[in-house]
Amino acid sequence: MKKYDEILIGSGPAAYKMSNLLAKTNHKVLVIEGFEYGGTCPNYGCEPKIFLEGAVRTVLQSQQLLKHGISQPAQLDWHALMQTKLQRFNPWPSETREIIKKSHDVEDGYAHFIDDKTVSVNGHQYQANHIIIATGQTPNTLTIPGKEYLHTNYDLLSLKNLPPRIAVIGAGFVGLELATLVAAAGAEVTMIIHSDRILRGFTRAEDKALVDAMQKRGIKFIFNANPQKVSQQGKELTITTDQGEVKTDYILNATGRQPNIEKLSLNNTNIAYDRHGIKVDGHMMTSVEGIYAIGDVVSRKQPKLTPVAEFEGQYLFDYLIGKTTQQITYPAIGQAAFTFPEVAKVGVNPDDVANDPQYQVKKIPLKYGSLYAGQNDQISTLTLVFKGRQLVGASEIGDYAADDINNFIPIIGLHIDSNEYRQKVMAIYPALGDKVAGLLP
Template sequence: MKKYDYILIGSGPAAYKMSNLLAGTTRKVLVIDGGEFGGTCPNYGCEPKIFLEGATRAVLQSQQLLGRGIKQAAQIDWHDLMTTKLNRFNPWPAETKAIIAKSHDVEDGYAHFVDEKTVVVNGHEYRSDHIIIATGQHPNHLDIPGDQWTHTSTDVLSLPHLPQHVTFIGAGYVAMELATVLGAAGAAVTLIDHSDRPLKAFPAKKAAVVKKAMEERGIEFLFNTGVQAVQQQDEGFIVQTDHGEVPTDYVVDASGRRPNIEQLALDKAGVQFDRGGVIVNDHLQTSNPHVYAIGDVVSRPQAKLTPVAEFEGQYLFDYLEGHSAAAIEYPTIGTAAFTFPEIAAAGVTEDDVRENSAYQVKSFDLHYASLAAGQNDQSGRLTLVFKDDLLVGASEVGDYAADDINNFLPVIGLRITGEQYRQAVITIYPALADKIASSLN
């Protein structure tokens, strides 16, 4: 049995961050992964998704400018786009594994615990006083008749041919972003969701703006609708719902994501978990004092995002290496859906404080600004939430909402007053400065 100072189960952003930091020490480290090295984000998540968004944005912005200086809208060549995407991303798992292997031992395979300090991979036993679970999440799979005909977001991100009609089950981040891409490429798109609105992580009125824009491009929404089965027919499929049938060529199960814990045999290590993932304390330690968890596999209220995972990897390295004994304290976290228009938020939103008089809410229509007018962005709306003269939250819908909200993160996180901001910063004009004018007064 080989012994290590650290065993990292997983190689996604959280584990990759920690393994890079440990590479600068003399610690003996083993990194185990049974999937693609690098995890979800660079292989079948945010990185390839944002790559496809580049062409998508160009097409949709050109459509938005027809008759306003643009004579012909751009079009997506799906085959060329996918070929370019695959050429870029297919080498990444091997490259990531090779980078890790320069400093640490690696093992291809799925690990499971046999006791509180020991895991087994491919029949080999490994032992450590510090085992870190960083296995991430995977797409949920609805247990319905015909579920063998459904696909995942992973499949869509490497889809060789564009179907004529795509039906998504779900209307969260994944479904809305991929529906935007496929719709821009020319597919007819239907989204089915059991709730009454899309993008429930964002303010309702701003999510409604995104929905309306997508509907105007021909994307169909069916809310308060449950999917009962998927049935194959001679040409395509039928999605059976409690409100009728939806003929389609391709079905994507985008009903959510689940933590990758099934194969770990956590009970053998005495590690507690729930439906959200592995339960940890404020030092990312599990119920087993020798086992920790970082990244999307952790059960926590904070958004499951790549930067949050990397933050946890940095924190755990500092804590276990004795650089800090403090409990983890999460900073202000920004999040966005790369639809068109985009939607983004950070901190407290207007929906959180609708009936709370301790907060002041200011909203701004952005389409009057010269920048938005030149881009014909008629959707832009920014909302800022203040408490005791401090900015505590921001949300926006618009063509560049993610970048705009990123500009507010330091103001929120550093607790800067409007006066301090004005004395310290003069922003580039006419960009965000043109949009928000004196909003921080």
Template structure:
């Protein structure tokens, strides 16, 4: 039986960060992955999604400017766009595996625990006192009649031909982002959700702006509606709901994501879990002292995002290599949905601030700036949340909301006052940063 200093189960952003840091040491490391090396984000998640968003943004901005100097709007050739996307991303799993293999042993296959410090892969057993689980999440699949006819976001991101009508089950950020892309490409889109509104993680007032913009572009929302099944017909499918039947050509199950732990046999290693994933302590250690977990597979309140996973990978390296003994402390985290308009936030949430007297809020309409006027962005709204003189949170909806929040992140994270910021920085004018420096804080 081979023994290693570290065994990493998974090779996504969290494990990849950790493996790169371990490559600079003399540690003997095994990296195991039963899926694509590199994980969800670079292969069938955030990176190919943002690649497609580039073409989407051009199309939707040109539509927004039609009659204001732009006479012919841009259009998407889906097959060419997808071919370009595949040309860029198809080689990444093997390239990632080759990079890891330069420094560590690798094995393609699904790992499961045999005991507290032993895993088995492809019939081979390996042992370590530092096993790190980084298997991420996978799409949740609704157990409904006809679920074999539904697809996942992974399928959509490699969809060879654009369907005429696409129906999404669920209204989270995955559904809203993909609906934006497919709608811009020319598909009719329906979003069905059992909740009263989509994008529940973001402020309701700003979500409404996004929803209304999408509805103006023809996206249909069926809220407070439960899907009961999908059946095939001669041409396409019927989505059966408690409010009636929806004819469609392609059905995407975007009902959520769940921790990817089913194959691990965690009970053999006495590892505790809950609905959110693997339970860890302040050092990312599981209930088994030989096993740690990082990335989206763990149960935590922080957003399950690629930069957060990478942060945990770096922290765990520093902790296990005795460069720190401190508990993990998460920085200010920005998050966004790349719809059009975008929606983004960081720090204290808007709803929390409105219910707590220690916070003060300031709301601004951004459509009057020259930048917004030139792009005909009529949707921009900004909420600043203060705790005394310090900016504690921000939420934005608008064509460049993600960039806007990134401008505010240093102010929130470093806890500088408005006066300190203005004394230290003069931002580029007139650009996105003007929303920070133009007397707003």
């Protein structure tokens, strides 16, 4: 049986971060990957999504500026866009594998635990001083009749020809972002949502404004609807829900993601887990000494994002080599949905403290600024949450919400009060950054 210093199960952002750091040591490392090297983010998630969003934003902004300086809006060529995307991203898994292989041993296949000390893959058994589980998440499955007609974001982001009608089940980040993408390319989109609202982590006002904007572009929303079955007649698909039927040509299942632990055979171990993922302590160690978990497979309250996964990879490396003995402490974490308009946030949700006298909430329409008026951006609204003179939360809906909220993350994360900010920072005029000082109390 071969033994290593570290075994990394998975090669997504968390494991890849650790892999690169361990490559600078003399540690003997094995990386096991049964899916695509690099994981979801660079292959079927954030990287291709933001790549495609560049073209989508241009098209939708040109439509927004029709009769406001633009006489002919841009059109999206799905086939050409997808060919460009595939040329860029198809080589990434093999390239990532080769990078890892330069420094570490690799094993292509799904790992499963034999016991608390041993993993097996392709009939080979391995042990290590530290076993690190970084298998991420996988799309949820809907156990309804006709589930074989459902597709995931993995499928849609490799779809060479765009169907005329697409139904999206679910309205989280993935569902809303991909609905924005395919609708901009000309598909007729219907969204089926099991509750009465979309992104629950944002404010109700931002949710409503985003739905209104998407509806104005022709995207249909059916709320409080639960799919019961999918049937096919000829090339047409029918989704039967408790609110009626939806006819479509393609169905995207975007009902969320679940921890990718099914193939690990955790029942052969004493590793504790729940429906949110593997449980860890403040040092990212599981309930079994010597076995750790990092990235989206972890059960935690922090959002499951690529930067968070990489942060955990850096932390665990530092902990294992003795650079730190402290428990992990997470920074201020920003989130954004790259819809159109975008929604973004960091820190305290304004809705959660609206009636708490310890907090002050400021809501600022941005449409009057020259930058936003010039883009005919009538929706952009920034909401700030203060506790005394300290900014503790910020959220925005608007064409550039993600970039705008990035201005506030350092203020919150570094606990900079308004006086200190004004003395040490002078932002570029007339972008949003210049307005920060004026907005602080």
